[in-house]
Amino acid sequence: MSKVHIVHVEKELPKCCRHTNEILPFVELWLADQDKRFKRKVIKIFEGAGVDKRYSIMDAEEVFTATSFEEKNNIYAREVKKLGTSVLHKALENSNWKPHSLDYIITVSCTGIMIPSLDAYIIENLSLRQDIVRLPVTEMGCAAGVSALIYASNFLKSNPNKRVAIIAVESPSATFQLNDFSMANMVSAAIFGDGAACVLLSSESEAKGPVIIAEEMYHFNNATHLMGFDLTNTGLKMILDPSVPQVISDNFPDIVHPFLKKNGISIKDVDHLIFHPGGKKIVETVERLFGSLGKNIDDTREVLKEYGNMSSVTVLYVLERFLNRRIPVGSYGLVLSFGPGFSAQRVLLKWEGDNN
Incomplete structure (x- = not known):
């Protein structure tokens, strides 16, 4: 059974960034017609969430604008393709790996819907091998980053001298519900942000990493x-x-x-x-x-x-x-x-x- 090494982790962030105190005026405007006690409670949730800043594929004005599911999902699809391609490209460059050296690609996302899945677009954008094995991981939420590590590990243990890339891209801001005043929506709005990551793993004998x-x-x-x-x-x-x-x-x-x-x-x-x-x-x-x-x-x-x-x-x-x-x-x-x-x-x- 081959040893599986985590060789590299790369981060990539979307262009928009706001500190929590910059978001609060948008929250107050959003809740303008709600009960005053409820508004105070929500503001306290934001202030006490332990999140100083967050990144987003959309600026705050766009997040707090009423749009259809189709419009938000179109933004999600457009931006995650960019982030996913960019984060894998950076990871490969910083590890001195060639795109065609990858044997297996796992993409992770649950905050939008795309068919074909993200991996298909990344394969096209970076000219990955035509025989690369694809695995899109969806509908597993916050657990899916570690789920992908598990899937990659099982593949590599059984396949010596192979390479895997995991690309996780999420945009919770694209799921924000403007007309949902439940506590679940308030808490999620207060804690979530958007971002992307790539993990490179290998079962090569000369690979380095934990x-x-x-x-x-x-x-x-x-x-x-x-x-x-x-x-x-x-x-x-x-x-x-x-x-x-x-x-x-x-x-x-x-x-x-x-x-x-x-x-x-x-x-x-x-x-x-x-x-x-x-x-x-x-x-x-x-x-x-x-x-x-x-x-x-x-x-x-x-x-x-x-x-x-x-x-x-x-x-x-x-x-x-x-x-x-x-x-x-x-x-x-x-x-x-x-x-x-x-x-x-x-x-x-x-x-x-x-x-x-």
């Missing part, structure tokens, strides 16, 4: 109602149950400890926590759980602060921070995300030998 030791998914029972989208005439309407942090907390021991035990280690052996920042409450919940075990998720909190929650992309921004550090040989890292299903995805990394 090794994927193990990967596993965990599916919660009776939990399909907790998170996702409803497809409505106005677009993708957020489903976000307020019980999610408590559900994570209740299941946390079963998610983490048996997975590590199968691989001959415990949480005390894990030096680096690479956790998806779903939102402030989820971050605080997991921070408390890991904190009681003597660990921290400072990088997760920082990524949420700088970019917001970019759905599947966000955990890859956390991963990028670790790949840009000199990590001691023998160190373990645990990649963890949660998403619709409801599910948890886990990947165990190890920094080995001269592969930093």
